[in-house]
Amino acid sequence: MIQPARLVTGGLAVPGDKSISHRLAILAALAEGASEIVNYSPAADCESTLGCLRRLGVKADAEEAAQGASRTVRIRGGGLDGWKKPSRVLDAGNSGTTMRLLTGALAGQSFNSKLTGDDSLRRRPMRRVIAPLEQMGARIRAAGDGPGGGGYAPLEITGTPLGPIEYALPMASAQVKSAILLAGMFASGATTVVEPVRTRDHTEIALAQFGATLRRDHLRIEIGGRPRLEARQIAVPGDLSSAVFFLAAASILPGSKLLLLGVGMNPTRSAVLDFLVQIGASIRVARLEERSGELVGDLEVAGQDAGRLRGGKIGGADVARLIDELPMLAALAPYTEQGIEIREAQELRLKESDRITVLAENLRRMGARVKEYPDGMRVGGRAEADGARLRGAEVDPQGDHRMAMALAIAALGAEGESTIRGAECVTVSYPKFFEDLEAVLQR
Numbered sequence: 001m002i003q004p005a006r007l008v009t010g011g012l013a014v015p016g017d018k019s020i021s022h023r024l025a026i027l028a029a030l031a032e033g034a035s036e037i038v039n040y041s042p043a044a045d046c047e048s049t050l051g052c053l054r055r056l057g058v059k060a061d062a063e064e065a066a067q068g069a070s071r072t073v074r075i076r077g078g079g080l081d082g083w084k085k086p087s088r089v090l091d092a093g094n095s096g097t098t099m100r101l102l103t104g105a106l107a108g109q110s111f112n113s114k115l116t117g118d119d120s121l122r123r124r125p126m127r128r129v130i131a132p133l134e135q136m137g138a139r140i141r142a143a144g145d146g147p148g149g150g151g152y153a154p155l156e157i158t159g160t161p162l163g164p165i166e167y168a169l170p171m172a173s174a175q176v177k178s179a180i181l182l183a184g185m186f187a188s189g190a191t192t193v194v195e196p197v198r199t200r201d202h203t204e205i206a207l208a209q210f211g212a213t214l215r216r217d218h219l220r221i222e223i224g225g226r227p228r229l230e231a232r233q234i235a236v237p238g239d240l241s242s243a244v245f246f247l248a249a250a251s252i253l254p255g256s257k258l259l260l261l262g263v264g265m266n267p268t269r270s271a272v273l274d275f276l277v278q279i280g281a282s283i284r285v286a287r288l289e290e291r292s293g294e295l296v297g298d299l300e301v302a303g304q305d306a307g308r309l310r311g312g313k314i315g316g317a318d319v320a321r322l323i324d325e326l327p328m329l330a331a332l333a334p335y336t337e338q339g340i341e342i343r344e345a346q347e348l349r350l351k352e353s354d355r356i357t358v359l360a361e362n363l364r365r366m367g368a369r370v371k372e373y374p375d376g377m378r379v380g381g382r383a384e385a386d387g388a389r390l391r392g393a394e395v396d397p398q399g400d401h402r403m404a405m406a407l408a409i410a411a412l413g414a415e416g417e418s419t420i421r422g423a424e425c426v427t428v429s430y431p432k433f434f435e436d437l438e439a440v441l442q443r
């Protein structure tokens, strides 16, 4: 249950980046020796990755830090050929990144494996990773295969030697790119991926950190076959995709002032900051530095008086650079003057839920004006609502963590109390979200 709040104040370190944590865990498990990942994400998704790696015979121990906020994971890898045939099915839970990246890393192994996930993940398209991997020689059987088959988990992977390919990605997807790059390490030569637009490059950065041979030329990435990965000690930056909920909360509640510490600021992820500043938010980046190849900084955000956030339009190449932040931007739109239009974002329909439909339904329940498009949505601002505020409502995030958090923030500025059904789904990316939010709220 969410009561409206007056403002947010204080300082906060959001948990370690989910996207980066997956990659570091998988690469540490393929490296030779003991790696240490500091500030590993507490997300259930990243636990799923560790669980799968353990079933592949990898030793991975998590150690909680004193305050319980940051945790260190130690992973002992045995090199590219160190994984063992799993005796049980590998369960990726709710995590698309776990399933797609591991499919790439498992295709070229000398053993067979099977990957599955929860109800949501078993409805998400896997053909997009299976198709390029098959071109490399992989043998993967998916449920729903056959003529016009969908390619859904469970995936049965028959380990087999792989050959290099050059592959032009038909969609902007860092997960598909990463699956091919991971499989490329098991191929007999250099594998090339060409992206349609730039997507998050955490895999490329992490591969370079672990010593893989990688060449990048704008949208073209080449990885050499059979690299020798060396164990590393690396710290994970705070997750900007989690920080965005606090940036939004502060921006819509006048008088707010928040300091978010050590947030990942990789330019392939940070378009949300550009957009928020462009529509009138007050965000300052302090202490920007590079750590293990990733940009990290502190963010200072201050609340804006009603009417100061203008609203605007998002589309084109920006979409890939803020795809996971779009739910929060849609839920922030009623607090802007002109509203927010999101287009060319059909990928949103293929996430943990159909995020366009789920957002439209729930924001309408709170009184927002929403127009749905096949590739996006327009959420009206204050001008369209004659200045009327959102009203508290009972909303249903459909088990999707980012829906739950975006709706919780929208509820803070609404009139009356809101109820979020199944709000515990936030554990997928941010188990302590509600505690952290409560700690900065002033009522």
Ligand code: S3P
Residues within 6 Å of the ligand: 018, 019, 020, 097, 172, 173, 174, 175, 176, 178, 200, 323, 324, 347
């Ligand atoms: C991710 C890539 C994006 C993103 C997801 C995490 C990653 O998905 O939405 O939350 O870690 O590579 P796509 O690759 O499907 O665009």
